[in-house]
Amino acid sequence: MSSGLPLEHSVAGVLKRLGLGMHVEYAYLRRNEHGQDIKFSIDLRAIHRDEEQGLLLSLLIECKYCARGTQWVFVPDESEAPFNEMRRSYFSGTDLYATNSVSTLTTMNQYNQDVTVLRGLQIAEHGNVSPGTVAEAIAQLRYASLEQSLEWTGYHLTTAKLFGPGTLRIPGASVCIVVTTADLCVLKPHTTLEAFEDAQTLEDVTTPQPFVFLEAPPDASFVRHAARRIREELGEPQLREQGLVDHLDTLNAASAATSLNDFILNHSRLEPAVFLIVQYGHLEAVISKILSDAQALAILDQEATRRINNRT
Template sequence: MEKHWKDLLLKSGLPFEYEVKEKFSKMGCIVEDEYIYSKADENNMQKDFSYDLDVTYWNGCSVNLMVECKYKTMDTNWFFLPDSYSYLHDISPDDFFYIGDYFVNKRYTFSREQPDDKKFIGPLCGKGVEIYKDNFIEANIRKAINQLSYAFIEKVIQGIDEQLYIQTFFDTAFITLPIVITNAKLNIINENVTVKEIQNANNVEEVSKQCDFLVHRCKIGNDLKRHNEEKLRKYFNTNSEYAEKHILADSIDQLINALAEMPQMILIMNHDYAGNNYVKLFQYINSLIEEKHPDRSKQREPKSPYILEVEEQLKLILERKKI
């Protein structure tokens, strides 16, 4: 095999996906490869698409991380425009953390309040571009965002279905968290920077700041909104009678209108090989659960029948040894 086989294998992204998968496993997550979803293509024909890793984490509620991995050659930079946390857009920096508690008992719902002194995981950003050597590419970042955006509603519906029909999850909130993970350096351009300042800059650090996390504000186009509405109406058309009895919103239509405008935020994280950013991510997730619903963090995942059986057998063995 030729010498460049290593470069080709790395560029395929498979080793990077596996490394990301192992990082999540070490954080106590259940990780499934490649989540497949369907959407209409340019010819309006239903076609299968996918994102890389489907990750589930439990901390009193079910947290589902939709993970799109992007391996990049060393020294690749992603640059993003800064965006403000503005009341004009009715957004929050934590809006990548989508709380699905639409059909649970009211005492298990989450608060949407935001502490005034909140320290967020990363700055809000807008449009981005990838730069490597003498090339710049906009499509790679946009493709990653689109992969998660169009898959998002199926994961939300999956959580709704389990809330409605699986007794174990009647009072379980389902959190959906779309995230792009890349080994490219994440840079946010300084606010109010000028073209002249960039032309005169000696290095990247003079005009931008490197970040571990960025919160990307999505622009919901008509195609994505239509895609979301079709998926939601198809589901509720066959489940409306039961859903209407349990919904906490004013109506199914109100819920559909709200969900059709999502996701408005997607988290972007730099993959560090030591795994420190994964620790930061889960510390932040746990803090959000504690902040928005303190009682949730006190709950623990119920033991499986297998674990209960093993514990019972161990108990019997210990009792025999005493005789």
């Protein structure tokens, strides 16, 4: 059980029952402080392709098995208006060199503010505290999400090269998910230090939740890494090598993102910024809700797509 394999296998079973295509382990390279590329991976990637809406949806999933009695405790986001109205979506979109646009700005408005959190830590049954457990899972997903965006963008370029710049290239949206067997709980708002000191159990100062949205914007290290990786994969020398430089003006005119620079700024400074953390027992319901959101929110931004078509 402590290996995590039974949990990964069970999560994969839930995804298959919901009709999602499965990839066990999604590997990528990440450069360390010594300039060496080290192989990392996340546990699962599930794919849902919606031809009717023209969307490729990917679920990037990291599984964290915890012994019974373990709790993940989160600090709530107690921001008040107008700051709580500026929350980012838990969908992260990749539009570069796609012919349609993804609009994911209003997703979190559908959810109660109680499930929006800013940071968390793990408390084991006997009181051992592990502040890094949640952060490590988030970091693995963040770097994997960037590599997936590069992968999708490369596919868009290949499609344009083979079939012409005007060929339909659908955008991708991804959701970064941590699935854990730990119980999730959020500190009660406005709890005082005296209340913590007087509490007999953790339940006195927390509220259980089946899932939470963890807001965790990229740090400076990731910003530098992302900018470097995007230029390595999509810079002019690489595009020239693929025979695409002469077609860039036409390609950009038919693309949802206006420039490579926009892509660098968005993905290195902003994406992904929201991570969905789910208690395993509630996974099927949460994944079903994600699939429902992908349809109900009209993720395709028709107005932006019309503007793109007018440019061509």
